Amino acid sequence: MTKIAVIEDDKLYNEALCISLKKEGYTVESGFSADDGKSIAASYPDLVILDLGLPDGTGIDVCRYIKGISDIPVIFLTARDEEADMIRAYDNGCDDYVVKPFPIRVLKKKVEAVLKRHSSGKSAILYKDLLIDCEKRTVSYKRREIRLSAREFELLEFLAKNKGQILSKETLLREVWDSKGMFVEENTVNVTINRLRKKIEPDVSNPMFINNIFGMGYKFGE
Numbered sequence: 001m002t003k004i005a006v007i008e009d010d011k012l013y014n015e016a017l018c019i020s021l022k023k024e025g026y027t028v029e030s031g032f033s034a035d036d037g038k039s040i041a042a043s044y045p046d047l048v049i050l051d052l053g054l055p056d057g058t059g060i061d062v063c064r065y066i067k068g069i070s071d072i073p074v075i076f077l078t079a080r081d082e083e084a085d086m087i088r089a090y091d092n093g094c095d096d097y098v099v100k101p102f103p104i105r106v107l108k109k110k111v112e113a114v115l116k117r118h119s120s121g122k123s124a125i126l127y128k129d130l131l132i133d134c135e136k137r138t139v140s141y142k143r144r145e146i147r148l149s150a151r152e153f154e155l156l157e158f159l160a161k162n163k164g165q166i167l168s169k170e171t172l173l174r175e176v177w178d179s180k181g182m183f184v185e186e187n188t189v190n191v192t193i194n195r196l197r198k199k200i201e202p203d204v205s206n207p208m209f210i211n212n213i214f215g216m217g218y219k220f221g222e
């Protein structure tokens with residue numbers, strides 16, 4: 001399920017945004033300060049809605065932090081409508097800029113558009129220091145290159161592109177193997193997953209990238 005972080009220091013405004021987004025089916029986590037924003041960003045939400053003015057810092061600082069650890073999209077919410085503020089926000093990596101007050105339906109459409117654009121245009125996936133470059137077909141962890149076979153890479157890429165979703169063995173076989181005309185046994189998924197874990201997981205006994213959901217399949221990320 002798509003997770004959205006809302007960082008807004010006005011508690012009533014924050015609550016209203018969270019309620020509206022939850023009605024659309026999103027999982028929402030809220031914060032009220034720059035520190036909250038940085039902490040929540042470390043849990044890798046799919047999108048951050050961020051107030052430009054926060055009590056312990058600026059949204060610009062939080063946006064810089066977010067873009068430094070991942071490619072999570074950021075939408076700024078602010079009462080500032082000066083051109084200089086907008087340009088500064090975009091220069092620091094924001095994906096959209098919404099001036100208060102605004103109709104909640106407009107924000108929902110912007111959220112949909114940014115998520116869709118981000119998903120379709122994603123050529124690299126960064127999650128907890130694991131970088132998957134879909135264009136170059138390379139993988140690294142904390143800037144250390146990890147050598148994968150073609151099938152291991154395709155499996156990891158498919159899992160990562162569906163982060164947070166439980167994928168059955170049947171789905172993985174169909175999407176990673178059968179789509180290329182390779183008909184293999186179900187056990188092939190287990191074997192390849194185990195081999196992949198040994199290469200990418202810092203602690204194979206406590207995986208943080210590929211999780212086994214008992215009786216259901218596998219899930220990438222939290």
